Amino acid sequence: AQRHARNVDALRRAREDLHRLESLVDVWLWRTDAAHCLTMLRVPAGVELRAAPGTGMPLWERVAAGGAESLRGRLDSRSTLHDIDVRFAATPDASARRALLRGTVCSDEQGRFAGYAGTLRIVDEPATLLPPSSAAEETERESFSYTVSHDLRAPIRVVEGFTKILKEDYGGALDRIGNDHLDRVLGAAA
Numbered sequence: 001a002q003r004h005a006r007n008v009d010a011l012r013r014a015r016e017d018l019h020r021l022e023s024l025v026d027v028w029l030w031r032t033d034a035a036h037c038l039t040m041l042r043v044p045a046g047v048e049l050r051a052a053p054g055t056g057m058p059l060w061e062r063v064a065a066g067g068a069e070s071l072r073g074r075l076d077s078r079s080t081l082h083d084i085d086v087r088f089a090a091t092p093d094a095s096a097r098r099a100l101l102r103g104t105v106c107s108d109e110q111g112r113f114a115g116y117a118g119t120l121r122i123v124d125e126p127a128t129l130l131p132p133s134s135a136a137e138e139t140e141r142e143s144f145s146y147t148v149s150h151d152l153r154a155p156i157r158v159v160e161g162f163t164k165i166l167k168e169d170y171g172g173a174l175d176r177i178g179n180d181h182l183d184r185v186l187g188a189a190a
Helices: 002-022 067-077 137-169 176-189
Strands: 028-032 038-042 081-088 097-107 113-122
Touching: 002 137, 002 176, 028 097, 028 176, 067 081, 067 137, 081 113, 097 176, 113 176
Parallel strands: none
Antiparallel strands: 028 038, 028 113, 081 097, 097 113
C-alpha cells in the first residue's frame, strides 16, 4: 500500500512537471492514433488562435509533406520521424508555413503500435515577429538556450524513468486512459 501511494504521488508530480513543461514549449505538440488520425494538436505557448486547430483527420491531410503518400509511407513504416520538411497552416484561413515535423512511435500496454507523438516547429516565422538583436544579445540568447536545455535533461530523464517504471509495474492495472496518460508523458519526455 505504501509503495502504491509513493507511485501515485510520483505520477502526480510527473503530471505536474509535464504540464509545467508543456506550458513553456514553443512548438506544436501532436499525437495520432494507430490509424494516423490526429487525436491531439496543442498550440504552442504564447500563440493565440481564434479557432481551435482541427483533430480527427489523418496527419498527412493536416500537414503537406512533399506528397501525402510519402508521409503516409513513413508513418506506415512505424519509424521515428526526424525533421521532415512540411507545410503547415495553423487554421484553414491562415497561410501555410514551412515547418519541421518530428515524431516517435507510441505503444499500448500490450506493446502494440498505438500511433505517434511528436512536435511541429515553424521555421519560417516572418522577420517582423522577431525584434532586431545585436551580436551580444544573440550570444546571450544562445547561452541561455544551451543552459536551459541542459538543466532540463536530468528532470526530464527522471520523469521518463519513473513513468516507464509505472507503465511496466502497473500498466496492466490501469485502464486505457491511464495508459494513454503515461504514453503522453513518455512522448513528451522523448
